[in-house]
Amino acid sequence: MNENVKTATRAPVMEARGIHKAFGQVQALRGAEFKARAGEVTALIGDNGAGKSSLVKVLSGVYTADEGELLIDGKPVRPGSPQDVRAYGIETVYQDLALAGDLTPYENVFMGRELRRSGVLGMLGVVDRGRMRDRTEEVFDALNVRIKDHKGRVAALSGGQRQSVAIARAAMWASHLVMMDEPTAALGVAQTQSVLELIRRVADSGIGVILISHNMTDVLEVADSIQVLRLGTRVATFRRGEATVADLVKEMTSGKSAEVNS
Numbered sequence: 305m306n307e308n309v310k311t312a313t314r315a316p317v318m319e320a321r322g323i324h325k326a327f328g329q330v331q332a333l334r335g336a337e338f339k340a341r342a343g344e345v346t347a348l349i350g351d352n353g354a355g356k357s358s359l360v361k362v363l364s365g366v367y368t369a370d371e372g373e374l375l376i377d378g379k380p381v382r383p384g385s386p387q388d389v390r391a392y393g394i395e396t397v398y399q400d401l402a403l404a405g406d407l408t409p410y411e412n413v414f415m416g417r418e419l420r421r422s423g424v425l426g427m428l429g430v431v432d433r434g435r436m437r438d439r440t441e442e443v444f445d446a447l448n449v450r451i452k453d454h455k456g457r458v459a460a461l462s463g464g465q466r467q468s469v470a471i472a473r474a475a476m477w478a479s480h481l482v483m484m485d486e487p488t489a490a491l492g493v494a495q496t497q498s499v500l501e502l503i504r505r506v507a508d509s510g511i512g513v514i515l516i517s518h519n520m521t522d523v524l525e526v527a528d529s530i531q532v533l534r535l536g537t538r539v540a541t542f543r544r545g546e547a548t549v550a551d552l553v554k555e556m557t558s559g560k561s562a563e564v565n566s
């Protein structure tokens with residue numbers, strides 16, 4: 305399908321308009337705009353202090369914006385907490401991953417949202433381990449997340465596998481959107497590649513992905529849309545294939561330093 309037609313026909317799953325957020329004297333966001341579409345990876349990039357984390361925390365309900373509007377599926381929303389945002393089918397994978405190392409992958413996937421047995425056993429609070437394990441394996445298979453030992457502790461997995469467990473968990477619960485904060489920051493080359501492939505598969509499954517990253521190569525490889533923040537404002541938006549590393553660096557640094565080594 306023609307790229308422009310495809311883009312135009314997809315409603316933004318999440319949109320931020322004119323977001324302002326101050327911390328005391330520091331104006332972290334100054335009328336920031338942002339748009340993410342279903343089935344696409346939207347990268348949010350910017351230099352240190354540009355406002356990426358602040359914007360994602362507004363989008364994920366951790367902060368309330370001082371001014372501005374949030375829309376989900378085109379409808380204005382006013383989330384008061386992260387739980388409100390999760391209720392819209394939007395999950396966030398933070399840098400610490402929020403995994404319990406002593407638990408297995410499936411226990412992590414269902415942590416705090418355990419499935420109960422039916423009937424009296426369910427009423428007594430007995431969890432349905434078999435169903436949780438089967439569902440987890442199904443989701444991991446669909447996303448091609450390969451974990452050899454489903455009964456082993458998450459702490460024994462590699463960094464890339466732990467990241468994959470956290471992303472697959474988010475994708476399983478998210479009906480709309482997954483936000484990821486620097487998912488490849490701590491990974492080596494091979495693990496980065498497999499996490500990028502997973503991010504692509506999550507978007508291809510039809511939900512939106514927001515990717516915050518410092519890594520220009522990753523962003524150029526996987527993102528359908530790249531939105532650049534500088535000093536709390538969106539200064540540029542590129543579609544896939546429209547920008548080079550030099551273009552991105554230039555936008556991030558107000559054109560003062562277009563010199564890049566990669």
Ligand SMILES: Nc1ncnc2c1ncn2[C@@H]1O[C@H](COP(=O)(O)OP(=O)(O)OP(=O)(O)O)[C@@H](O)[C@H]1O
Pocket residue numbers: 327330331332350351352353354355356357358359
């Ligand atoms: N809780 C806070 N209290 C005070 N100032 C804050 C707070 N959070 C962010 N800031 C300030 O707001 C500005 C934007 O920060 P933010 O963390 O959103 O940027 P960022 O683009 O995510 O940066 P980085 O890549 O370094 O994480 C910075 O000047 C930062 O110091």
